[in-house]
Every structure is written in C-alpha cells, then in structure tokens.
Amino acid sequence: MKVEETPFRTLVDVPKWANPMRKDQQFVLLGSCFAQNMGERFQSYGLNAVCNPLGVTYNPESIAIQVKEALAPKAELPVFEIDGSWRCWWASTLLNDTDEERFRKTIHGTFSELGEAIRKADYLFLTLGTNVCYRLKESGMIVANCHKAPGKLFEEVTLTTEECVNITCELLDLLTLSCPTTHVIFTISPYRYKKYGFHGSQLAKATLLLAVDKVCELYPEKASYFPAYELLLDDLRDYRFYAEDMIHPNPVAVNYIWHKMVGNCMDKEMQKYLEEYEPIRKAKEHKPLNYQL
Numbered sequence: 001m002k003v004e005e006t007p008f009r010t011l012v013d014v015p016k017w018a019n020p021m022r023k024d025q026q027f028v029l030l031g032s033c034f035a036q037n038m039g040e041r042f043q044s045y046g047l048n049a050v051c052n053p054l055g056v057t058y059n060p061e062s063i064a065i066q067v068k069e070a071l072a073p074k075a076e077l078p079v080f081e082i083d084g085s086w087r088c089w090w091a092s093t094l095l096n097d098t099d100e101e102r103f104r105k106t107i108h109g110t111f112s113e114l115g116e117a118i119r120k121a122d123y124l125f126l127t128l129g130t131n132v133c134y135r136l137k138e139s140g141m142i143v144a145n146c147h148k149a150p151g152k153l154f155e156e157v158t159l160t161t162e163e164c165v166n167i168t169c170e171l172l173d174l175l176t177l178s179c180p181t182t183h184v185i186f187t188i189s190p191y192r193y194k195k196y197g198f199h200g201s202q203l204a205k206a207t208l209l210l211a212v213d214k215v216c217e218l219y220p221e222k223a224s225y226f227p228a229y230e231l232l233l234d235d236l237r238d239y240r241f242y243a244e245d246m247i248h249p250n251p252v253a254v255n256y257i258w259h260k261m262v263g264n265c266m267d268k269e270m271q272k273y274l275e276e277y278e279p280i281r282k283a284k285e286h287k288p289l290n291y292q293l
Contacts, residue, residue, distance in 0.1 A: 012235040014264040023270040031127030032189040050117040055092020058129035062144040070115035089143040129189040131159040164211035190232035
C-alpha cells in the first residue's frame with residue numbers, strides 16, 4: 001500500500017516574470033514598512049534603488065500625493081511648525097529642521113530628487129498597507145503623517161474599494177504620461193494593523209487587494225502584482241515568522257519573500273550577481289566588537 005505524503009504547507013505560486021529584472025536597472029520603492037524592508041535589501045546589494053526618501057507611507061491616497069508632487073510639483077508644499085520643529089504634512093517625522101528656510105530647501109530637494117528617480121526607474125514598487133488615512137479638518141487635506149499633532153486636528157477617513165481604484169488609476173495615468181518606461185509593481189503589506197482591530201485590518205487588506213487587482217486588470221502593460229501578502233499569510237502562516245510583537249514579519253520571513261522575488265522576478269545574471277555579492281553584503285553588516293586594550 002502506497003502511503004501518500006501529507007502536505008504541511010500551502011505553497012503560494014509566484015509566476016515567473018516574462019521580462020525579469022536586471023541588475024543594471026533602476027528601482028524606486030515607496031510605501032509601508034514592507035517596502036522599506038525590500039528597499040533596504042535592494043540597497044544592501046549595491047543595486048540602484050531609492051527607498052522611501054519621504055519616509056514610510058501606508059495608504060494609497062498619501063502615496064499618490066507624494067508621487068504626484070514629485071512628478072508635477074505645486075507652488076508650495078504644506079510645511080508647518082510644531083514644537084519648534086519644521087515639518088511637512090506629506091512626509092514623515094524623519095524630515096524635520098529647526099530652521100524654516102533650510103527645511104523648505106531640503107523638502108523641495110527631496111521631492112525633486114524623488115521625481116527624477118521615478119522618471120529614470122525601470123520599476124516602481126508601491127506597497128499599500130491600509131485604506132485608512134487622515135484628513136486635516138481645517139483644510140480637508142490628506143496627510144502622510146500626523147506628526148503627533150493633537151488628534152482633534154484630524155478626521156479619520158476609510159477609503160472604499162472604488163475610491164482606492166480611482167486614486168490609483170489617476171496615479172497610473174500620470175505615470176503612463178510622465179514615465180512611459182516605468183513599470184509599477186504593487187504589493188500589499190503583510191503587516192497587520194492591530195490598532196484597527198484584526199477584523200478591521202482584514203477588511204482593509206481585502207479592500208486594497210480588490211483595488212489593486214482591478215487596477216492591474218485595467219493597466220495590464222503598466223502594472224503588476226507581487227504576492228508578498230499571500231507568501232506570509234498563506235504560505236509561511238505561522239507565528240515563528242513574526243517579530244516579537246506578533247504583527248510585523250521577522251527577518252526570516254522577509255528573507256523568504258526576498259528569495260521568492262529573486263528566483264521568479266530576476267534574470268539569471270542578476271541572480272548570479274546577488275550570489276557573488278552576498279559575502280560583501282554580510283561583511284558590511286558585520287559589526288566588530290570593540291575591545292579595550
């Protein structure tokens with residue numbers, strides 16, 4: 001009697017790209033913490049990658065605002081002062097300065113550099129984390145970060161699937177016009193938003209998944225989807241692959257998803273380059289002990 005092997009995992013299929021990435025191409029990664037993880041991995045191999053220069057951003061509206069401003073700048077950025085520090089509502093708390101003029105120069109320069117990077121990019125990765133965003137009550141403007149300002153200044157907004165599709169389609173139209181050779185890769189962050197409740201977090205992910213699926217259907221030549229969310233939630237599917245907070249993916253999970261991308265989305269030459277560069281990457285990450293003589 002033949003004993004059949006019992007499958008203990010649900011393997012997620014990652015389709016091989018017909019036109020895989022090459023090591024000499026340029027990459028821009030924007031969005032949630034997962035985009036940051038992947039972007040830092042690209043950079044650690046010496047690849048030409050720009051990663052979240054305006055800080056981590058989570059919802060499709062804020063990401064769209066950043067890209068639009070980078071490609072088609074307005075006369076003034078929404079700069080403000082809080083507790084003696086100058087900030088921008090469309091950037092994270094990492095960008096700040098005590099001098100207004102110097103900060104304005106810095107933030108304009110960052111948006112300009114991002115626009116240039118996107119125009120040159122072969123691939124623009126956009127990682128969406130949630131459909132919840134925050135709007136300033138006074139002006140009605142969506143912000144990328146609340147900068148720990150008083151909660152009474154903001155209105156919490158939950159974007160519908162239709163709104164996410166419309167926002168993202170407008171962005172794709174701009175990218176098609178301004179960056180005709182840039183291909184957009186969407187991912188949904190596997191990070192779970194405990195603050196909204198786990199059911200609310202799942203609803204947010206479902207909204208984003210439906211929206212991205214529709215956008216990729218409407219723009220088949222411009223946009224694609226990489227299943228980072230499914231690789232963690234359906235393939236790994238175990239708390240061993242989460243950080244201590246049981247919400248963020250841990251380095252093992254990030255590494256697994258990275259290798260899925262390498263094996264299915266990069267050409268053989270790029271894979272060989274990464275393999276040969278690995279000792280250099282590890283040497284850079286090594287922190288020698290300081291011995292006192």
